[in-house]
Amino acid sequence: MPFAYYKRLSAKQRRIYDESDAVVRIQLPGAEKMQARVAALARALRKSDRKATEQASRQLTEAILKALGVAGVRVRVLAARPSHDWGELHGLYEPEEGRKPLLTVWMRTAQRRQVVAFKTFMRTLLHEIMHHLDYELFELDDSYHTEGFYKRESSLFRQLVPDPSLYEEGTTPRATRRSAATSEGRTRRKAGAKRAARKTAAAEQQHLPFGDS
Numbered sequence: 389m390p391f392a393y394y395k396r397l398s399a400k401q402r403r404i405y406d407e408s409d410a411v412v413r414i415q416l417p418g419a420e421k422m423q424a425r426v427a428a429l430a431r432a433l434r435k436s437d438r439k440a441t442e443q444a445s446r447q448l449t450e451a452i453l454k455a456l457g458v459a460g461v462r463v464r465v466l467a468a469r470p471s472h473d474w475g476e477l478h479g480l481y482e483p484e485e486g487r488k489p490l491l492t493v494w495m496r497t498a499q500r501r502q503v504v505a506f507k508t509f510m511r512t513l514l515h516e517i518m519h520h521l522d523y524e525l526f527e528l529d530d531s532y533h534t535e536g537f538y539k540r541e542s543s544l545f546r547q548l549v550p551d552p553s554l555y556e557e558g559t560t561p562r563a564t565r566r567s568a569a570t571s572e573g574r575t576r577r578k579a580g581a582k583r584a585a586r587k588t589a590a591a592e593q594q595h596l597p598f599g600d601s
C-alpha cells in the first residue's frame with residue numbers, strides 16, 4: 389500500500405516511487421566493525437558535546453558510504469532544531485550543484501532544548517544517509533519516503549545497532565540492561581517510531597523535499 393501522496397504523483401514519479409518501494413534492505417559490509425564508531429557517537433551525544441557528536445557522525449557516515457562504495461557527503465550537526473507550525477526539523481539532506489551534498493542533523497529539541505535520544509539521533513542520521521543512497525547507490529531520479537525507504541533505514545539501523553538496549557538511558561550495569569528493557573517496551577517504542585515516520589512522510593512531502601520533521 390503506497391502512502392497517500394502517491395495519488396498525486398505523475399506516472400514518471402510513480403515509477404520512481406515503485407522502484408524505491410521495492411528495495412527493503414541494504415547489506416552493509418563490515419557493519420560489525422563500525423560499532424566502535426556508533427558507540428563513540430552515543431558517548432558524544434550523551435555528553436551533549438556538539439563538536440564531538442559532529443565528528444563522530446562524520447566518521448560513521450564516511451565509513452558507511454565507503455563500505456557501500458558511494459561518494460561522500462558533508463555532515464553537519466547543529467544545536468537546537470528549527471521549528472515552525474508544521475513541527476520540528478530533525479534532519480536535512482541538501483544536494484548542491486558542483487559540491488558534495490550537505491547532510492544536517494540537529495541534536496537538541498526546539499522546545500525544551502534537550503539533547504535528543506541516541507536512537508532518535510541515529511535514525512535521523514541514517515534517514516538522511518538513505519536520501520543520499522537513493523541518488524548515489526540506487527540511482528533514482530528522486531528520493532521518496534516509501535515503505536521500502538523506511539525498511540531500508542531500519543535494516544541499516546539493525547546492522548549498526550544490533551542491541552539498542554546497550555544505549556538506553558538510565559540503566560548502567562551492562563548485565564542488567566537487557567532485562568531492564570523488556571521486549572514489550574521495545575515493541576511499543578518501535579511502533580511509536582513507525583507512526584512518527586509515517587507522519588513525517590506526509591508532512592515532509594508537503595513542506596520540504598528532504599527536511600525531516
Ligand SMILES: [Zn+2]
Nearest residue numbers: 592598599600
Ligand atoms: Zn526524509
